[in-house]
Amino acid sequence: MKEFIYETMYILRPDIGEERTDAEIDKYRNILLENGAEDLDVQHRGKRRLAYDILKHRDGVYVQMNYKAPGASIAVMEKAMKFSDDVLRYLTIKQPVQQPDADDEDGDEEE
Template identity: 25%
Template sequence: MTHQYELMVIFDPEVDERQVAPKLDGFLKVITADGGTIDKIDIWGRRRLAYEIRKKNEGIYAVVNFVATSEATNELDRQLKLNEQIMRTKVLRAEEAIAQVAAEAKRSEEKAARKAAAPRKVESAEKAAK
């Protein structure tokens, strides 16, 4: 049974950005050989990392959307993790990715609502003290 997946890969910043797409294509042959399809490859380019990985502050990000079996996806992830030029990988089923984005948006909204409500509480406390 096939599922929709999203893969995020962070390449070592020392990799030539022009080599990212050909390298990814090599790894993605695992998916196409098993009958899966590659829907979209989005190379974000060099970005600052949220935290240091292998004493590096930057990485080259790429996001791939594809349809494949779980076996092919596991093999792809295994091969990516064995490669020295790849610092991190994250594979999510599309349903999980959508749920994560929705949950993060909800948390942001709740945080903004709490922040907006906080000054009002201080004002009403000041009025009560007078």
């Protein structure tokens, strides 16, 4: 089974307040952890200007998460985001994990 590293970027409504923003971030973080995510790194990027208006909002609160997880956990998280009124947009991308070469496993380097 191949392992993947995922990155999810999502944008929250700017008018929900700091306390509710933190609650939303914790909600999606916990969904991933409950569904098998590892090495979860959450970065609250703060409020930024959007490239174009989304649902009449000019600004949004950007959040980035990097993690290893099974694909099923992403589906659960994205379904929760889809039905949330506080999430304006979300995007998840995956990248294959770099596997070390069989020759380099013993740590000896050729000179």
